[in-house]
Amino acid sequence: MAQIFPKWTNRLPLFILIGAAGGIIGVVFFFWYFGSPQYTDVGYQPEQPVPYSHKLHVGDLGLDCRYCHVNVERAAVASVPPTQTCMNCHSSVATESRKLLPVRASMAENKPLEWTKVHDLPDFVYFDHSAHITAGVGCESCHGNVAAMEKVHQEKPLSMSWCLDCHNNPAPSLRPASEITTMNYQPPANQLEIAMQLIQQKNIKPPIDCSGCHR
Template identity: 55%
Template sequence: MARYIFPRWSNRVLPMVVGLVLLPLGTAAAGGLWYYGTNKHVEVGYTPTQPVDYSHKLHAGDLGIDCRYCHTAVDKSANATVPPTETCMNCHSKVKTDSPKLLPVRESYASGNPIPWVRVHNLPDYAYFNHQVHVTAAVGCQSCHGRVDQMIKVSQVEPLSMGWCLDCHRNPEPSLRAPSDVTKMVDDTASLAKAAGAGGARKVSPPVNCSGCHR
């Protein structure tokens, strides 16, 4: 009679381990990697479709509307904030009042319900970021958001990764502007940075330690 090192029931242990332990763990790991590792909502090129076909190229570019007209809290609070419908209606109560593209805006204004804009730039909850600090330090909007004045649909142009942020914190000068040029968008950003430096722009020392962004 043959002798076995392991009892017969042990043949079922490996499939059970695979089916009940390794497979669920592998699925969870793959799901986590897909959600967090592929940066679905924070990757370069992310361009969500908005509930209103709003063109930054038209408003910020062709018409030259300053970023702060709509994003009023960008230099006053931690969040840039999206404009309320009332801001849109400041103009559109008189301009293109019958445009079908602006129907959601008019309905929002009449009902008081906000337009469900889709956020483009997202940072993880564990990363602390303050818009006011950056804007008042004269970091140009273009440094993080790119040439928004040329975007019919806003898309993300920078990775917003920890390494990318640290590169700027270690060498912020190329991103700094004169306070009057913070919202200015041009192809030659080096000239703006040089002019800011020549104009005696205040020196900044962004934190590069962990607690600076992880609080």
């Protein structure tokens, strides 16, 4: 009589077990690798209460970042502008626009617009914009070409290894103070020379010890 289950099937449970274990390891690896912040945060682009476009206001109209992010050179936080900054223009520009309804309401009711944060480090990490701007790191190095963004998204991982990559070798990311907010920056041929001068002049030494960023 032919065997219904050939002999090798005796080892089937073992194969299933090995296969399942491999599968679990694969799943764990998948989440550990692709679920790491390096992958999860890049591209994050939340909805905003107003369809404000950096591409229009910065790319086309040519506003400087510091017109709105006024504290970025002086404070840890870059801060998002108050409604009054928008109304400097929009009390006379596009006054009938439906897209600006929430802005006019915010002004009339004296209630700030509730922008959703795009970039957000965990609270146990210390970060300071002014230290980076004064040293000569341009906005573009950490936020990408914002002037081309219709809606802001996170361009860089903001992970610990990303911070450390630059802290270990800041020279390629340093620019003269006049180019801090320039987008699509084309460094001159003697960029490294300029950077070395900046590093000496300003005694630039980004922290790489734990307490530098975890205070």
